[in-house]
Amino acid sequence: MTEMTFAKAINAGLRRAMERDSKVVLMGEDIGKLGGVFRITDGLQKDFGAHRVIDTPLAESGIMGTAIGMAYRGYRPVIEIQFDGFVYPAFDQIVSQVAKLHFRTLGRVRMPITIRIPFGGGIGSPEHHSESPEAYFVHTAGLRVVSVSNPQDAFSMIQQAIACDDPVVFFEPKRRYHDKGDVDESAGLEGPAGLGMDTARVAAQGTDVTLVAYGPLVKTCLDAAVAASDEGVSVEVIDLRSLSPVDYPTLETSVRKTGRLVIAHEASQTAGLGAELAAAITERCFYYLEHAPVRVTGFDVPYPNSRLETHHLPDLDRILDGVDRALGRPNSLSGIEEGEE
Amino acid sequence: MRTEVSTYQMIAGDDGSPIQLLSPDGARHPHERYDRFLQDLDGENGKELLLKIYEDMVVARRIDAEGTALQRQGEVGLWPPFVGQEAAQIGSAYAIRPDDFIFPSYREIAVAYVRGVPLADLVRQWRGSANSGWDPYEFNMAPSQVVIGAQTLHAVGYGMGVLFDGAESAVITYFGDGATSQGDTNESMVFAASFQAPVVFFCQNNQWAISEPVGIQAHVPIALRAPGFGIPSVRVDGNDVLACLAAAREALERARSGNGPSFIEAVTYRMGPHTTADDPTRYRDANELEDWKERDPISRFEAFLTTRGILDDAGRARVAEKADSVGAALRDATIHMPDPAPEALFEHVYAGPQSILDRQRDHFGRYRAGIEAGAEGGQ
Ligand SMILES: Cc1ncc(C[n+]2csc(CCOP(=O)(O)OP(=O)(O)O)c2C)c(N)n1
Ligand SMILES: [Mg+2]
Numbered sequence: 001m002t003e004m005t006f007a008k009a010i011n012a013g014l015r016r017a018m019e020r021d022s023k024v025v026l027m028g029e030d031i032g033k034l035g036g037v038f039r040i041t042d043g044l045q046k047d048f049g050a051h052r053v054i055d056t057p058l059a060e061s062g063i064m065g066t067a068i069g070m071a072y073r074g075y076r077p078v079i080e081i082q083f084d085g086f087v088y089p090a091f092d093q094i095v096s097q098v099a100k101l102h103f104r105t106l107g108r109v110r111m112p113i114t115i116r117i118p119f120g121g122g123i124g125s126p127e128h129h130s131e132s133p134e135a136y137f138v139h140t141a142g143l144r145v146v147s148v149s150n151p152q153d154a155f156s157m158i159q160q161a162i163a164c165d166d167p168v169v170f171f172e173p174k175r176r177y178h179d180k181g182d183v184d185e186s187a188g189l190e191g192p193a194g195l196g197m198d199t200a201r202v203a204a205q206g207t208d209v210t211l212v213a214y215g216p217l218v219k220t221c222l223d224a225a226v227a228a229s230d231e232g233v234s235v236e237v238i239d240l241r242s243l244s245p246v247d248y249p250t251l252e253t254s255v256r257k258t259g260r261l262v263i264a265h266e267a268s269q270t271a272g273l274g275a276e277l278a279a280a281i282t283e284r285c286f287y288y289l290e291h292a293p294v295r296v297t298g299f300d301v302p303y304p305n306s307r308l309e310t311h312h313l314p315d316l317d318r319i320l321d322g323v324d325r326a327l328g329r330p331n332s333l334s335g336i337e338e339g340e341e
Numbered sequence: 342m343r344t345e346v347s348t349y350q351m352i353a354g355d356d357g358s359p360i361q362l363l364s365p366d367g368a369r370h371p372h373e374r375y376d377r378f379l380q381d382l383d384g385e386n387g388k389e390l391l392l393k394i395y396e397d398m399v400v401a402r403r404i405d406a407e408g409t410a411l412q413r414q415g416e417v418g419l420w421p422p423f424v425g426q427e428a429a430q431i432g433s434a435y436a437i438r439p440d441d442f443i444f445p446s447y448r449e450i451a452v453a454y455v456r457g458v459p460l461a462d463l464v465r466q467w468r469g470s471a472n473s474g475w476d477p478y479e480f481n482m483a484p485s486q487v488v489i490g491a492q493t494l495h496a497v498g499y500g501m502g503v504l505f506d507g508a509e510s511a512v513i514t515y516f517g518d519g520a521t522s523q524g525d526t527n528e529s530m531v532f533a534a535s536f537q538a539p540v541v542f543f544c545q546n547n548q549w550a551i552s553e554p555v556g557i558q559a560h561v562p563i564a565l566r567a568p569g570f571g572i573p574s575v576r577v578d579g580n581d582v583l584a585c586l587a588a589a590r591e592a593l594e595r596a597r598s599g600n601g602p603s604f605i606e607a608v609t610y611r612m613g614p615h616t617t618a619d620d621p622t623r624y625r626d627a628n629e630l631e632d633w634k635e636r637d638p639i640s641r642f643e644a645f646l647t648t649r650g651i652l653d654d655a656g657r658a659r660v661a662e663k664a665d666s667v668g669a670a671l672r673d674a675t676i677h678m679p680d681p682a683p684e685a686l687f688e689h690v691y692a693g694p695q696s697i698l699d700r701q702r703d704h705f706g707r708y709r710a711g712i713e714a715g716a717e718g719g720q
Contacts, residue, residue, distance in 0.1 A: 029550075029551070029553065030551045030552040030553060032552070033552055033623065033624040034551065034552035034623055034624050035623070037551070037618075037619075055552075055553050055557055056557070057519075057522035057557055057558050058489055058519035058520065058522045058523060058550050058553070058558060059522040059523050059524060061524050062522065062524070085487075085488070086488065086489075088488075089488075089523065089524065089525070124418045124469060125418070125419070126418065126419055126466060126467065126469070126487060127466070127472050127487050128487050128488055129487075269701070270697060299686060299687065299698070299701050299705070300690075300697055300698055300701060301686055301687060301690050301698070302472075302690065304472075304685075304686050305466065305469045305470060305471050305472050305681070306418050306469030307468070307469040307470050307680050307681060308681055308683065308685060308686050311683045311686055311705075312686055317712065318708070321708065321711075332704065332707050332708035332711045333704060333707060336707075
């Protein structure tokens with residue numbers, strides 16, 4: 001075990017993947033000498049050369065589109081989108097092109113491309129630097145979408161994503177980049193717990209409420225579980241890890257036990273991932289549910305300026321309020337007509 | 342319909358070098374093409390305007406330094422320094438008429454200053470107090486654009502509107518060398534040429550797009566691209582305020598008089614970091630900065646004005662004083678800027694009421710009231 005930051009863990013995972021397969025190339029803006037604005041690719045250009053760690057022209061559609069061409073030619077590109085808000089110029093190449101190629105060619109063409117996106121807020125940034133665009137990609141057939149919440153998963157799952165023969169959108173919680181954790185670097189592709197990329201993980205055991213999150217909010221939810229236990233409430237926290245496909249068996253097992261589901265994400269509520277999870281769990285576990293699923297999310301507003309972001313982002317208190325709602329305990333919406341919430 | 346092939350060429354000095362009216366030592370070179378755009382600066386009458394330009398350059402640099410200092414002190418979240426680009430920004434800004442419209446990137450803080458934008462509005466978004474600074478219609482200047490290249494299309498569309506209205510205004514859009522790689526920027530040139538929109542594309546080639554040298558974006562002078570789109574271009578020394586002013590005046594007049602778009606590449610240098618979050622020592626050679634310091638836009642203009650007897654020590658002191666007072670005012674406006682109320686989260690998302698958002702706002706209000714009651718209850 002080595003203690004390392006989240007950022008360093010991704011860096012180590014990228015290095016491992018590049019050592020394993022000479023067709024793995026990194027592409028993006030400022031990823032070479034600078035090592036990326038978050039230093040995730042620090043030192044890799046120096047060690048692997050400028051033909052494998054490629055500073056591209058400033059054009060996301062160009063990066064994504066040429067990565068597709070390279071994949072046609074047998075490469076395994078890993079592209080870095082500098083910030084969540086800058087993935088949109090590449091949207092057509094992702095949604096209309098890479099997502100569909102395997103399907104269109106009857107499986108003849110594989111697109112083993114990893115699209116790394118630092119996402120989420122909480123770092124006091126200006127516009128377009130704090131967004132959570134995962135739902136667009138989850139909604140798109142042909143893409144796998146994952147998000148990591150801790151250094152070990154970051155290290156293992158980046159390697160799994162790169163080894164995967166489908167395009168994978170890999171969401172990195174930028175506000176957790178400096179968090180430290182133990183990483184078992186000796187673990188193979190399956191990671192120390194033997195978990196595949198498309199499995200969820202029970203991050204904390206509990207019996208009263210199932211609390212589901214991914215990426216940056218997993219830590220907040222774990223903190224909430226500790227706070228809730230002080231009040232005698234036992235919260236089971238599930239780190240979703242894979243947003244598409246969702247590992248429903250793990251979720252179902254938990255919800256059948258607790259009968260209550262709270263979903264937390266930074267992204268806006270309407271048609272967010274929480275909506276899909278709530279619907280699917282209601283379909284699958286209807287007779288086990290003691291309360292309607294509860295969503296604790298960002299509001300349906302454009303990501304606000306930094307001096308307002310703490311109000312927008314679900315924090316410990318808002319998540320605990322959601323737990324109270326699911327338990328029918330006094331909460332911020334108490335007194336509102338039954339069924340209104 | 343213009344068919345003259347020569348208008349679609351890049352105008353530049355020898356071997357494509359940038360056109361210079363002032364050399365780094367401040368000597369003024371006559372220029373056949375551009376001198377006529379600077380006639381109002383000649384003689385006694387021109388002195389006042391020249392001094393005003395100088396003052397704005399010095400004040401702008403002071404604003405920039407203050408922005409960086411405020412960031413270091415935690416009063417501002419991020420600041421994108423424009424130090425070194427004062428000539429490109431202020432020279433071009435002086436060519437813009439009040440009825441012209443500006444679509445900037447995020448770095449054109451000096452342009453906004455010349456436009457008369459209040460100091461608080463220059464820092465508002467960088468402090469994180471709002472997502473933009475000023476009222477675009479009050480200053481005929483769009484909010485700063487962070488998404489690289491997006492504003493260039495807005496400029497062309499605005500220009501198409503001007504054209505369809507039969508008006509005689511122009512539009513200018515600012516962007517960097519990096520932005521010239523974006524699809525939007527290239528599409529905007531296609532549209533501008535197709536509709537002969539009255540747009541000036543003003544590219545500040547400051548040699549860097551964060552850590553990437555301009556050579557990653559283009560193997561030829563950036564201005565060379567525009568003629569391929571059917572847009573005449575010029576490559577000017579971006580640290581020469583007179584060259585920038587003359588080129589911008591020529592291009593804006595061309596636009597206003599119905600002769601279509603133009604492209605200006607102002608060759609300059611980003612003397613500071615990309616933003617206050619950046620550390621350029623990781624990727625660029627310190628000698629490069631030293632070389633460009635020799636071509637500093639302000640000292641060059643100052644030398645010119647001094648040689649001409651327009652600027653003396655007293656004048657310099659007066660301008661320095663003005664810069665200090667603007668710097669102090671900027672600081673004052675920033676540190677006293679109130680934070681927006683939490684409910685501002687829900688404002689202005691739509692022009693009218695929206696039921697889902699109204700409900701979320703209501704729940705947010707209840708939630709906050711509960712938290713406050715809890716806090717008062719000594720929790
Ligand atoms: C679409 C998009 N991609 C990436 C970024 C991140 N980014 C911000 S500024 C910048 C470099 C811009 O360089 P340039 O156009 O030369 O302008 P300069 O910063 O030098 O003024 C990059 C890559 C962004 N803001 N928008
Ligand atoms: Mg630049």
